[in-house]
Amino acid sequence: xxxxxxxxxxxxxxxxxxxxxxxxxxxxxxxxxxxxxxxxxxxxxxxxxxxxxxxxxxxxxxxxxxxxxxxxxxxxxxxxxxxxxxxxxxxxxxxxxxxxxxxxxxxxxxxxxxxxxxxxxxxxxxxxxxxxxxxxxxxxxxxxxxxxxxxxxxxxxxxxxxxxxxxxxxxxxxxxxxxxxxxxxxxxxxxxxxxxxxxxxxxxxxxxxxxxxxxxxxxxxxxxxxxxxxxxxxxxxxxxxxxxxxxxxxxxxxxxxxxxxxxxxxxxxxxxxxxxxxxxxxxxxxxxxxxxxxxxxxxxxxxxxxxxxxxxxxxxxxxxxxxxxxxxxxxxxxxxxxxxxxxxxxxxxxxxxxxxx
Amino acid sequence: xxxxxxxxxxxxxxxxxxxxxxxxxxxxxxxxxxxxxxxxxxxxxxxxxxxxxxxxxxxxxxxxxxxxxxxxxxxxxxxxxxxxxxxxxxxxxxxxxxxxxxxxxxxxxxxxxxxxxxxxxxxxxxxxxxxxxxxxxxxxxxxxxxxxxxxxxxxxxxxxxxxxxxxxxxxxxxxxxxxxxxxxxxxxxxxxxxxxxxxxxxxxxxxxxxxxxxxxxxxxxxxxxxxxxxxxxxxxxxxxxxxxxxxxxxxxxxxxxxxxxxxxxxxxxxxxxxxxxxxxxxxxxxxxxxxxxxxxxxxxxxxxxxxxxxxxxxxxxxxxxxxxxxxxxxxxxxxxxxxxxxxxxxxxxxxxxxxxx
Numbered sequence: 260x261x262x263x264x265x266x267x268x269x270x271x272x273x274x275x276x277x278x279x280x281x282x283x284x285x286x287x288x289x290x291x292x293x294x295x296x297x298x299x300x301x302x303x304x305x306x307x308x309x310x311x312x313x314x315x316x317x318x319x320x321x322x323x324x325x326x327x328x329x330x331x332x333x334x335x336x337x338x339x340x341x342x343x344x345x346x347x348x349x350x351x352x353x354x355x356x357x358x359x360x361x362x363x364x365x366x367x368x369x370x371x372x373x374x375x376x377x378x379x380x381x382x383x384x385x386x387x388x389x390x391x392x393x394x395x396x397x398x399x400x401x402x403x404x405x406x407x408x409x410x411x412x413x414x415x416x417x418x419x420x421x422x423x424x425x426x427x428x429x430x431x432x433x434x435x436x437x438x439x440x441x442x443x444x445x446x447x448x449x450x451x452x453x454x455x456x457x458x459x460x461x462x463x464x465x466x467x468x469x470x471x472x473x474x475x476x477x478x479x480x481x482x483x484x485x486x487x488x489x490x491x492x493x494x495x496x497x498x499x500x501x502x503x504x505x506x507x508x509x510x511x512x513x514x515x516x517x518x519x520x521x522x523x524x525x526x527x528x529x530x531x532x533x534x535x536x537x538x539x540x541x542x543x544x545x546x547x548x549x550x551x552x553x554x555x556x557x558x559x560x561x562x563x564x565x566x567x568x569x570x571x572x573x574x575x576x577x578x579x580x581x582x583x584x585x586x587x588x589x590x591x592x593x594x595x596x597x598x599x600x601x602x603x604x605x606x607x608x609x610x611x612x613x614x615x616x
Numbered sequence: 617x618x619x620x621x622x623x624x625x626x627x628x629x630x631x632x633x634x635x636x637x638x639x640x641x642x643x644x645x646x647x648x649x650x651x652x653x654x655x656x657x658x659x660x661x662x663x664x665x666x667x668x669x670x671x672x673x674x675x676x677x678x679x680x681x682x683x684x685x686x687x688x689x690x691x692x693x694x695x696x697x698x699x700x701x702x703x704x705x706x707x708x709x710x711x712x713x714x715x716x717x718x719x720x721x722x723x724x725x726x727x728x729x730x731x732x733x734x735x736x737x738x739x740x741x742x743x744x745x746x747x748x749x750x751x752x753x754x755x756x757x758x759x760x761x762x763x764x765x766x767x768x769x770x771x772x773x774x775x776x777x778x779x780x781x782x783x784x785x786x787x788x789x790x791x792x793x794x795x796x797x798x799x800x801x802x803x804x805x806x807x808x809x810x811x812x813x814x815x816x817x818x819x820x821x822x823x824x825x826x827x828x829x830x831x832x833x834x835x836x837x838x839x840x841x842x843x844x845x846x847x848x849x850x851x852x853x854x855x856x857x858x859x860x861x862x863x864x865x866x867x868x869x870x871x872x873x874x875x876x877x878x879x880x881x882x883x884x885x886x887x888x889x890x891x892x893x894x895x896x897x898x899x900x901x902x903x904x905x906x907x908x909x910x911x912x913x914x915x916x917x918x919x920x921x922x923x924x925x926x927x928x929x930x931x932x933x934x935x936x937x938x939x940x941x942x943x944x945x946x947x948x949x950x951x952x953x954x955x956x957x958x959x960x961x962x963x964x965x966x967x968x969x970x971x972x973x
Binding site for chain 1: 645646649698703705712932941
């Protein structure tokens, strides 16, 4: 079943570092505040790290968690569950969207099978993308009728995510992203957002991979049924993850909690990562100080989730693919923001006049 | 004075290629339309090129035009004109924001002095960033009282821009950006936007590098005076550029016109590039098929300019630095979009089920 999960203390953003970063931004050869949100990003990154970075993030990695969902049996996705395994194989072979984006920017992908239904025996670990085999079970149960998993299984999934964060931190990773693969997982994420953002299924459920009106109505009904049956509570995040979560969603939650404990800033992908972030904040609110929202997903509930998190998205490109694609795009902006803070000349060093008079 | 400018025929976006790109996007291993605006970008890029690209843009370059403005004497900028030359030196030394962003993504900068007041004798051409010395005159006249330059000078500036586009095209550049450096040039750009977007100075003038309320009031008055004095016309773009334009703005306009003639897609930086794009479209409306708006600048008139162009910005990060910084950030998105179209596996090649049933 795997190790128990330990919730380590999570520091807040460092206000002294934030202030120093803000002050240093005013020394750089540009009009004050002319880099807008890139300045905010560099300041937030610095405050999360707890120190002014001296260089761009040395190592950047995307943790990509995969799992299957028993609730797929309810006809809530446009794709069959077998696509989860096929997409993992596609990631290993370098043909997935996330593969292309990671390759062009030199970000490592750590692909983690935490609960894919298929054994993935035919999927070799690639020299470029390691496949971490950490399967807790072959997909969740259909949470319309039964809890998705046991509390012990949810805890084991948290521990898988935490281990990945530990390893990245130990390996010198200074900027992470988090994404997922899992057919039907927007249904699980919608249920979690209902719990943690206190929202209604009809305001949170979206079309996921592209279901029609009837599919959307089924999805809303399924989420409503599950919330009624299990009565998951905001003050029991482990119970909520067990009841209506997913193995990859719980692993993402554990990843976020442990990354934050290490002061490792994490760029969230879309709706699924938003849901995991809400779960993580229910365990420990200071997690949010170490999170960056990449984009506003086209999935309906994303806005509610991000508003509850208080994280403004950097991009709004109508993405709804998942896999960490949005996270990778936004990691470029974070990297650029930190590079600007670290590498730009100052007015003093460049001999540029600071203002008129 | 430089060569005369020739307006070459400018092709439209190729509708057959656009259709083929849209169809191919549906074959890629992702839910239909799940890459949102990145799909639109790849399709627009393909249609501009007139062919489905087989690989990411091989060579990417940012054309950075610099010039000074006589209207700076009216107190419309927070910085003295000497900062234009100092910032060019900063770009050559690698300490400017644009230098940092270009370095981290491997985009070349072509810096062009088309009208800096300083001789730039102390600024060496760097091995990394060539300094193109194409000065037409040492800054413009103060257009509150006199035309900024003669029609012949404006035409020579157009020709400088066109020559840079010719060279990039001949050198295999497949994606360009355009930016500028020039103290007080948002005043000139505001005047041009008033002409080409038929807007009022008070709706277009912004705070530029950070002027106070009194400075903004002066700027609005100066633009109003200039429009009254010179009566620049939308159907005489050369005359408008001569009356209230700038040397770098005219060069950017020539660059856009010639790049479009070569089917070389150009990512616009902020408000200045938006103004040049409006001028270019007044010469030849099909230019717009080859333009990509990087971001919505924080400068007040940017929204009006982009709406008139009909170009939705990709980013909205409250940038107002110029130098091509926004263009470089968005060139990453274009590059990513094209890479995704070229490198993702198809459902057939990856053996992934396309839909349920």
